[in-house]
Structure formats: C-alpha cells, structure tokens
Amino acid sequence: MKNRISYITFAALLIILAYFSYQIFVGVGHLQVVFLDVGQGDSILIQKGTRQILIDGGPSGKTELAKLGKYLPYFDDEIELVILTHPDKDHLAGLVEVARSYKIGKVLTTGAEKDTQVYKEWKDLLAYNKFETMEVWRGAEVKFEDVRMKVIHPQGKIDASAGDANNDSIVARLDYGENSFLFTGDIESPAEKEILDSGEDIDVDFLKIAHHGSKYSSGEAFLDAASPEEAIISVSENNSYGHPTEAVLGALKKRNINIFRTDEIGDIIYTCIKSKCKNQNAK
Ligand SMILES: [Zn+2]
Numbered sequence: 001m002k003n004r005i006s007y008i009t010f011a012a013l014l015i016i017l018a019y020f021s022y023q024i025f026v027g028v029g030h031l032q033v034v035f036l037d038v039g040q041g042d043s044i045l046i047q048k049g050t051r052q053i054l055i056d057g058g059p060s061g062k063t064e065l066a067k068l069g070k071y072l073p074y075f076d077d078e079i080e081l082v083i084l085t086h087p088d089k090d091h092l093a094g095l096v097e098v099a100r101s102y103k104i105g106k107v108l109t110t111g112a113e114k115d116t117q118v119y120k121e122w123k124d125l126l127a128y129n130k131f132e133t134m135e136v137w138r139g140a141e142v143k144f145e146d147v148r149m150k151v152i153h154p155q156g157k158i159d160a161s162a163g164d165a166n167n168d169s170i171v172a173r174l175d176y177g178e179n180s181f182l183f184t185g186d187i188e189s190p191a192e193k194e195i196l197d198s199g200e201d202i203d204v205d206f207l208k209i210a211h212h213g214s215k216y217s218s219g220e221a222f223l224d225a226a227s228p229e230e231a232i233i234s235v236s237e238n239n240s241y242g243h244p245t246e247a248v249l250g251a252l253k254k255r256n257i258n259i260f261r262t263d264e265i266g267d268i269i270y271t272c273i274k275s276k277c278k279n280q281n282a283k
Pocket of ligand 1: 041042088090091186211212
C-alpha cells in the first residue's frame with residue numbers, strides 16, 4: 001500500500017514537472033513578427049509562444065515550409081490563424097503547401113475568388129480538411145493574450161467575382177504594448193484613399209509597404225498618415241516588375257523612414273520584449 005502511494009506521488013510529480021517545463025518553454029515566448037524572405041511575394045509570421053498568425057504564404061510552397069520550419073517550435077503542427085490578403089499567386093501559392101502540412105485553426109479572407117489552378121487547389125484543400133473559413137472586412141478583430149489585430153480594409157463585404165484583387169486586399173493593424181504594425185497586402189491608391197476617407201487610425205511604427213513597392217501604392221497622403229519609423233518591403237532581387245520603384249523609395253527617404261528589404265537582408269525579424277518591439281536587423 002505504501003509503495004503504491006509513493007508510485008502515485010511520483011507519477012503526479014512527473015506530470016506537474018512536465019506541465020511546468022512546457023509552460024516555461026512556450027509560456028515566456030516573446031511576440032515575434034517576421035517578414036519572411038519568400039522572394040517576390042509576401043508572407044508574414046506573427047508568433048507568440050505556440051500561437052501563430054500567418055499573413056499570406058509567398059509564391060512557393062517549398063520556401064514557405066522551410067521558413068516555417070525555422071521559426072515554429074518543432075512540436076507545433078498547428079497554425080491558429082491564416083490570413084489570405086487576396087488570392088494572387090505570390091501571396092497564396094505557399095499557403096497551399098501550408099494547408100497540406102499543418103492544421104489550420106481558422107482562415108480569414110475577403111471571399112475574393114480567382115480563376116486559377118492554385119486558387120482551386122487551395123479551396124479544395126480547405127474543404128477536404130474542413131478548415132474553418134471566415135470572410136472579414138473593416139471592424140473585424142483578433143485578440144490573443146495582449147496582441148490585438150484589427151481589420152481596416154476592405155470597407156465592407158466585397159463582390160467576390162467582380163472585385164479588384166489588389167485593392168480588396170485585407171489591410172490589418174496590429175497593436176502590442178507601445179508598438180503598432182500596419183500590414184497592407186497589395187493595395188494601391190484607390191484603397192489607400194478609401195482607408196484615409198474612413199478615418200481609421202493608421203498612424204503606426206512599422207509599415208509593410210504595399211504591393212512590394214509598386215509605384216501605384218504608397219501615395220504621399222498615405223505615407224504621411226501612417227508616418228512610420230520603419231518601412232518593410234517584401235520583394236525579390238532583380239524582379240521583372242521593377243519593384244520597389246524609385247518613386248516609393250524616394251518618398252520614404254524624404255520622410256527619413258528607415259527601409260528594410262527582404263531582397264537585401266533576408267528575413268526581417270521584430271522581437272517584442274516588455275511591450276517594446278525591436279528590429280533585430282537594425283544596426
Ligand atoms: Zn503581391
């Protein structure tokens with residue numbers, strides 16, 4: 001009898017120990033925002049402990065999986081939230097492989113559709129795996145622990161088939177402690193104008209430059225309203241689009257905004273400790 005009690009005590013101790021080491025390992029995780037270097041496209045990983053938000057998946061499944069493998073805890077096979085800003089291949093193709101390899105808690109989209117093979121594969125995978133999908137627009141909010149994310153564009157439910165993919169991109173603002181990020185997908189000037197007219201607060205510290213630095217985005221009024229300290233451009237070296245354009249780079253330099261480009265420095269990593277986010281690539 002005595003032996004049995006000590007076995008039970010021992011087993012209980014082991015369970016408690018395992019629980020606390022798990023808590024220590026994942027619980028103290030700082031918020032990390034990583035602009036993954038996925039070539040010509042976008043993919044942004046927002047992670048705290050074992051919880052992730054993944055915005056877009058870049059143009060290649062192989063690259064995306066390699067990047068996630070580098071940053072996710074090795075035992076973590078679930079991404080809590082995936083946001084597809086719009087269904088263009090340079091944002092969606094990598095997500096197809098993610099949906100094959102990970103469990104996805106929920107997918108946020110605008111509902112925009114696209115008549116492409118990669119879009120069809122994506123829809124089939126979501127249905128096959130029974131991943132929950134939710135259409136969102138301005139006002140939708142995501143909260144976990146002290147991380148808050150708010151959708152500020154599109155302004156309402158979009159017409160799925162007739163929509164303008166780039167200008168219907170999901171734009172989201174993330175607030176954490178003292179810092180804020182704005183993720184802009186591939187919006188161009190019509191969407192920038194709608195956002196400015198909406199009166200939403202887009203004044204942030206860190207701005208993901210829209211549409212890889214295209215000249216049709218990042219207008220003067222939009223940059224002035226956002227007035228970031230740092231701008232992040234997700235782009236590949238020698239791409240055929242001429243991204244980022246001199247016009248956008250010039251407008252950023254004129255405002256003394258520090259520019260960080262994935263084609264120059266690879267993954268751009270922000271680590272937030274005690275509510276303050278710091279760019280790990282900054283000198
Ligand atoms: Zn794009």
